[in-house]
Amino acid sequence: MSGIVSLAFAPGFFSSAPVRSAVVAGGVVAIVSAVVGVFTVMRGQSFAGHALSDMGTTGGSGAFLVGVSPLWGFVTVSVAAVAAMELIGIRRPRGRDVSTGIVFGAALGLAALFLYWDTTVKNASGAAMTILFGSLFTVSASTVPVVVVLASLSLALVFALFRPLLLSSVSPDLAAARRVPVRLVGIGYLLAMAVAVSLAAYTIGAILSTALLVGPAAAAMRLTKSPWATLVLATLLGTAATLVGIVLAYDSYGWPPAGHGWPVSFFVVTLVFTFYLLAGVPELRRARGDRLPADRRVGERGIARGAGKRGES
Amino acid sequence: MRGSRAATVEDSAAALPAEVLAVDRVSVRIRGRAVLDDVSFTIHESELTGLIGSNGAGKTTLFRVILGLTRPCAGRVSIEGGGLSRTNPLVGYVPQKIGLDADLPLRARDLVGLGLDGHRFGFALPSKARRQLVENALEGVDAGRFADARVGTLSGGEQQRVMIAYALVSRPRLLLLDEPLANLDLRSEQEVVELLSLVAREQRVAVLISAHEMNPLLPVMDRVVYLAGGRAASGTTAEVVRPEVLSHLYGHHVDVLHVHGRIIVVAGPSLGSAEAMRAEEADAAADEDT
Ligand SMILES: Nc1ncnc2c1ncn2[C@@H]1O[C@H](COP(=O)(O)OP(=O)(O)OP(=O)(O)O)[C@@H](O)[C@H]1O
Numbered sequence: 001m002s003g004i005v006s007l008a009f010a011p012g013f014f015s016s017a018p019v020r021s022a023v024v025a026g027g028v029v030a031i032v033s034a035v036v037g038v039f040t041v042m043r044g045q046s047f048a049g050h051a052l053s054d055m056g057t058t059g060g061s062g063a064f065l066v067g068v069s070p071l072w073g074f075v076t077v078s079v080a081a082v083a084a085m086e087l088i089g090i091r092r093p094r095g096r097d098v099s100t101g102i103v104f105g106a107a108l109g110l111a112a113l114f115l116y117w118d119t120t121v122k123n124a125s126g127a128a129m130t131i132l133f134g135s136l137f138t139v140s141a142s143t144v145p146v147v148v149v150l151a152s153l154s155l156a157l158v159f160a161l162f163r164p165l166l167l168s169s170v171s172p173d174l175a176a177a178r179r180v181p182v183r184l185v186g187i188g189y190l191l192a193m194a195v196a197v198s199l200a201a202y203t204i205g206a207i208l209s210t211a212l213l214v215g216p217a218a219a220a221m222r223l224t225k226s227p228w229a230t231l232v233l234a235t236l237l238g239t240a241a242t243l244v245g246i247v248l249a250y251d252s253y254g255w256p257p258a259g260h261g262w263p264v265s266f267f268v269v270t271l272v273f274t275f276y277l278l279a280g281v282p283e284l285r286r287a288r289g290d291r292l293p294a295d296r297r298v299g300e301r302g303i304a305r306g307a308g309k310r311g312e313s
Numbered sequence: 314m315r316g317s318r319a320a321t322v323e324d325s326a327a328a329l330p331a332e333v334l335a336v337d338r339v340s341v342r343i344r345g346r347a348v349l350d351d352v353s354f355t356i357h358e359s360e361l362t363g364l365i366g367s368n369g370a371g372k373t374t375l376f377r378v379i380l381g382l383t384r385p386c387a388g389r390v391s392i393e394g395g396g397l398s399r400t401n402p403l404v405g406y407v408p409q410k411i412g413l414d415a416d417l418p419l420r421a422r423d424l425v426g427l428g429l430d431g432h433r434f435g436f437a438l439p440s441k442a443r444r445q446l447v448e449n450a451l452e453g454v455d456a457g458r459f460a461d462a463r464v465g466t467l468s469g470g471e472q473q474r475v476m477i478a479y480a481l482v483s484r485p486r487l488l489l490l491d492e493p494l495a496n497l498d499l500r501s502e503q504e505v506v507e508l509l510s511l512v513a514r515e516q517r518v519a520v521l522i523s524a525h526e527m528n529p530l531l532p533v534m535d536r537v538v539y540l541a542g543g544r545a546a547s548g549t550t551a552e553v554v555r556p557e558v559l560s561h562l563y564g565h566h567v568d569v570l571h572v573h574g575r576i577i578v579v580a581g582p583s584l585g586s587a588e589a590m591r592a593e594e595a596d597a598a599a600d601e602d603t
């Protein structure tokens with residue numbers, strides 16, 4: 001038993017302070033991302049999620065420049081971006097895509113400038129890597145409580161809005177007829193998403209945060225039939241991917257190239273993607289099952305068996 | 314003026330079942346165009362009323378007015394004698410199109426549960442009473458069989474039943490259904506119509522069903538509200554679906570033909586075009602049915 005444990009967890013795993021911070025912050029962020037992500041997928045708002053984290057990059061890199069934790073930069077800018085998107089989106093729904101695209105391009109332009117200054121003026125050569133691809137192991141023990149508080153706020157907002165949010169995600173018409181303030185609920189949800197995405201951007205990286213947001217939810221949705229089952233399974237998958245990712249990344253210090261661990265985010269995102277692919281297997285098998293009897297019937301009637309074979313492959 | 318109207322309503326209240334919805338001289342303009350013009354009618358408990366009008370006649374708009382989602386530029390709507398309240402538990406509504414994806418993780422019973430308390434903040438703790446209410450609503454429309462299927466994977470007729478359960482689970486006094494028969498085949502059409510007629514009588518709700526075709530509703534319809542040219546005529550089928558009344562609504566002469574127990578509205582000889590073509594099609598369809 002202890003042999004297996006020491007095989008899976010490299011020495012020092014349980015006593016390392018950075019690992020402890022990573023586990024707490026990573027676990028909490030995985031939970032909030034998964035819960036918020038279920039609604040993101042239901043509402044078809046993955047693009048908005050991605051746009052928010054990309055805009056957050058500007059804040060993250062700006063914060064680095066001023067010497068504040070990038071987390072604050074991510075949160076401030078993506079919450080502001082929600083307000084901006086709402087203001088732009090009011091009058092012309094069709095214009096929203098274009099405006100989001102343009103604002104989003106300008107924000108990334110600023111991010112490029114800030115990252116350049118981070119690396120040249122501030123001599124923080126790892127800034128670009130940290131902002132874009134995250135690094136759970138550099139989460140300081142002092143920011144962990146901040147992560148926990150922000151995650152709780154985001155979760156509390158989603159659960160406070162739960163039923164009207166679900167109803168308006170299913171059908172805005174049904175919700176409006178029940179006098180649900182559909183637009184307000186939508187804005188509330190975007191705020192919760194902005195916070196969740198910022199947390200994911202801070203820990204997993206701005207570019208990879210969408211994977212943690214949408215991946216576990218999309219995988220869970222393939223396997224479950226009810227909203228609560230989806231929420232629970234998405235949370236389990238997201239947390240599993242993050243925690244296993246942390247263990248593997250810690251182990252990877254002993255892998256080539258020696259002395260340079262592989263990035264945690266790589267493991268987390270790869271695991272999420274694997275879950276998503278595996279979640280598709282039952283559906284695939286069902287589809288084959290639906291087809292097979294028909295193929296057999298063709299065979300029984302004595303029509304060339306080759307036709308059946310071709311159908312199967 | 315108001316006094317005399319109220320008096321007529323009270324006089325008829327003795328003979329008719331209790332009035333649930335009163336639409337009083339409602340006019341709606343959208344972008345300067347009059348979509349509804351001085352529309353008045355009442356509908357009653359335990360009765361099934363058909364709201365008949367062709368595409369664009371203003372049926373959905375009228376529903377939106379009743380739900381308080383569109384403000385009329387004149388007139389008022391009252392439900393159970395009161396105005397429109399902020400949240401209206403008295404009204405159940407099934408919209409024209411819902412379009413649920415097959416991969417949406419939402420079982421029929423989850424949707425009906427949202428019909429119970431989807432407008433309330435927070436989340437519902439599972440309880441036996443809640444589960445029982447949902448179960449009863451599904452059984453009541455004979456949808457118990459697919460309670461655990463994802464709503465998006467159900468057929469049009471099955472989805473329609475689930476939607477009716479959704480609308481009824483909060484025990485409304487008024488049930489609004491926007492084109493519930495669209496996309497249904499003849500058999501499901503008949504089943505849904507019979508179900509709604511049963512619901513009206515057994516649960517003592519007032520049911521208002523919009524349709525562009527009145528024939529499927531003829532066997533069960535207690536009253537009809539006919540919309541054309543933004544105006545409405547209401548009463549029993551025999552009172553409303555007459556050449557004089559409909560010609561007045563349309564603003565040109567129309568004939569009303571009775572063929573094999575079906576009613577066909579045809580434009581008069583002066584304007585033979587579209588209406589007559591449609592009548593011919595309906596006629597052919599009627600022949601196929603019998
Ligand atoms: N939001 C809107 N903007 C512009 N015009 C509108 C709007 N809503 C309704 N209309 C117009 O009002 C008229 C009535 O529309 P409504 O949807 O009420 O018709 P309907 O009777 O429900 O038709 P259908 O049978 O096709 O559903 C139509 O001419 C439509 O173009």
Ligand SMILES: [Mg+2]
Nearest residue numbers: 372373409491
């Ligand atoms: Mg309509």
